[in-house]
Each structure stands twice: as structure tokens, then as C-alpha cells.
Amino acid sequence: MSTAVLADLLPAPTLSRARVRDVALVVGGAALTGVAAQIALPVPGSPVPVTGQTFAALLVGVSLGPARALLSMLLYAVAGMAGMPWFAEASAGYGMPSFGYIIGMTVAAGVVGELARRGGDRTVLRTAGTMVTGMAVTYAIGVPYLALATGMSAGEAMAAGLVPFLIGDALKAVLAMGALPAAWRIAGRRGRG
Numbered sequence: 001m002s003t004a005v006l007a008d009l010l011p012a013p014t015l016s017r018a019r020v021r022d023v024a025l026v027v028g029g030a031a032l033t034g035v036a037a038q039i040a041l042p043v044p045g046s047p048v049p050v051t052g053q054t055f056a057a058l059l060v061g062v063s064l065g066p067a068r069a070l071l072s073m074l075l076y077a078v079a080g081m082a083g084m085p086w087f088a089e090a091s092a093g094y095g096m097p098s099f100g101y102i103i104g105m106t107v108a109a110g111v112v113g114e115l116a117r118r119g120g121d122r123t124v125l126r127t128a129g130t131m132v133t134g135m136a137v138t139y140a141i142g143v144p145y146l147a148l149a150t151g152m153s154a155g156e157a158m159a160a161g162l163v164p165f166l167i168g169d170a171l172k173a174v175l176a177m178g179a180l181p182a183a184w185r186i187a188g189r190r191g192r193g
């Protein structure tokens with residue numbers, strides 16, 4: 001099954017305009033994630049802060065669809081590795097123990113983009129499943145990376161790199177569960193115009 005994602009609703013009457021739109025979406029998605037990364041709260045005893053990044057990356061994934069979302073997050077990751085200070089707390093590079101989450105968010109954006117392309121953001125319940133999947137992918141890469149980078153045991157890495165974020169992640173999911181189906185309802189009303 002293949003459906004549109006939210007970005008496809010932006011008008012692009014010609015192929016060249018569609019290209020310009022897509023480039024703007026890819027660059028805009030990376031910039032949005034970079035800004036959201038600056039909303040960061042340190043977690044005592046953990047090298048990983050609470051950030052707005054996951055929410056932004058998953059939102060980019062769902063609203064841009066798999067290909068544009070993956071490109072957008074790759075741009076975010078590669079520019080950050082090259083020195084653009086738009087990782088959490090204005091950091092850059094790839095030496096930090098939280099770098100695995102950036103890889104995780106990149107993969108997750110592609111995965112949730114594909115789920116959205118199959119209608120995974122059209123209802124509250126489906127959006128919940130899509131967000132939980134995206135977060136699970138992020139942690140599945142971020143937590144083992146954290147353990148390897150710091151020498152923590154699996155239990156320590158989960159205590160420092162997963163548990164402190166669960167409540168915040170639940171709030172981010174609830175926000176998306178309200179916003180995304182509502183955006184589709186508004187788009188539907190406009191479409192019927």
C-alpha cells in the first residue's frame with residue numbers, strides 16, 4: 001500500500017518546482033533537528049541529555065517520507081560530523097558517546113517515513129505505533145553504542161541511556177499523536193475545500 005505523506009501536499013506543479021521543494025524540505029528538516037537539539041537538559045549521572053532532537057527527527061521522518069527524511073538526517077549527521085555545531089548543546093564531531101543516537105535517529109527517520117507512507121500517521125493509534133517504533137530503533141542503536149563507547153555494562157547503559165528518557169519520550173509521542181492526525185484532518189478539509 002502506498003499513500004502520500006504530509007510533504008506531498010505542498011503544491012509543486014512542475015518537476016523542477018518539485019525538486020526545489022524537496023531540497024528545501026531536506027535542508028529544512030536538518031535545520032529543524034539542529035535547532036531542536038539545542039533544547040537540551042543534562043541528566044545527572046548520564047553523558048546523554050534530554051533533547052528535542054528525537055521529536056524533530058521523527059517528525060521529519062513522518063512528514064517527509066522515507067527518501068527525503070533519510071537524506072535530511074544524513075545531511076544533519078554528516079554536517080555535524082564535519083563541524084557544524086548543531087548536535088546537542090552546540091556540539092559537533094563524532095567522538096561523543098551519544099553519537100550512536102544520531103545514527104539511530106537517522107535510521108529511525110527512514111523507518112517512520114516508510115510507515116507514514118503506508119498511512120502510519122493517519123490515526124492516533126497508528127501514530128502511537130509509528131512513534132514507538134522510531135524510538136525503539138533510535139535506542140536499539142544508541143544504547144549499545146553508549147555501552148561500547150564508555151565501557152558501561154548493558155544494565156548501566158540502559159540505566160543511563162534509556163530509562164531517564166522514557167517519560168519525555170512518552171510526552172513526545174502524545175504530542176505527535178495529537179498533531180499528525182490533526183494535520184491530516186485539516187488537509188482533508190482543505191482538499192474538499
Ligand SMILES: O=C(O)CCCC[C@@H]1SC[C@@H]2NC(=O)N[C@@H]21
Nearest residue numbers: 049050051054087088098101165
Ligand atoms: O549528542 C547528541 O547530539 C545526541 C543526543 C541524543 C539524545 C538522546 S536521543 C534519545 C533520548 N531522548 C532524549 O531526549 N535524549 C536521548
